[in-house]
Amino acid sequence: MTTAVTEPVVLRHALGRAVAVVGWTAALGWLVAARPPGGTGLLFAAGASGLLWALCWRPAVVLDDDGVTVRNPLRDVRAGWAALDEAGFGWSLWLRAGDVTWHAAAAPGPASMSALYDRHVTAGGVLERDAVARAGQRPAPALLAVRQRWEARRAVAPGGLTVAPAVASIAVLASSAVLLVTAALTG
Template identity: 80%
Template sequence: MCHDRAVTNPVVLRHALGRAVAVAGWAAVLGWLVATRPAGGAGLLFAAAASGLLWAVCWRPAVVIDDAAVTVRNPLRNVRIGWSALDDASFGWSLRLRAGDVVCRAAAAPGPASMSALYDRHVTPGGVLERDAVALAGRRPAPALLAVRQRWEARRFEPSGEVAAAPAVASIAVLAASAVLLIAAALTG
């Protein structure tokens, strides 16, 4: 992709729960390997496969906002939308971007109505944890949507209207390798 100027002020948004799941998964697999010391190579193959799956599904997804465009990195597809090409930015269960016929949802930016809202902690000034986290999250604007809309407002009339959707080649390769490793682990186990 060609840019007229250097990309500055990037903001990278990732799903904290997805990252936590990846770290917990890696720790669990490592703990399982150490505790059971499986015979043969099946345990190592399984651990490598699980690690690849966790990376592609939980760790890698992101929304990258820079001066030229917004990029949504999902497990199977990357979409880069220049600010002047962006037609709509909204939220439902996740950040939803539309540019012409291209529509994408960001796995790394779940919406306030999603299950991730259950993990939000809302503390009053007196230090009391409020009970209705989902309802409160629905009234607060989503940080990813705010970040996209702020940059979009500032840059929407600049000549950066490219829209590019492409397979996430590295992620797909890791997922394919993980599938092969899982099959190999099953056959050797």
């Protein structure tokens, strides 16, 4: 029996994305308006931009036919559907495979105010806002998406678990910290 391949679904926190865009716009506006001398403004804007990318833009939960990948600022966790043991919600989506439990920064739980900006998956894999379905009326949209794909694929998808540092994100965070400290000391 062959199962149809479905497109990956990428869940991201809409409020985090909005914060990143507003931050980048503010940094650019400040650079243009203030024109700080000596390049310290550029160092500050570049450092702040890196922080916004790593903390607000990059985090995601990726659901595909073989498993779920959680991209957080410091590490990436990939679990095949057969390896996943449990999925639930607290302050954020959490998943467990064996002895490893991890949380998804990109999928806040219904207990947090930021969950009002979460997104859910429609039948066609399209993400849309649903602020009304909070406060215990139904499970969080990200949890529903994980459980639906898990139920459909765990019998035929491979298992396995990989936990790896998010090397690019860590490098951006470290570089951003250096740029911000440099801007503070030279400004």
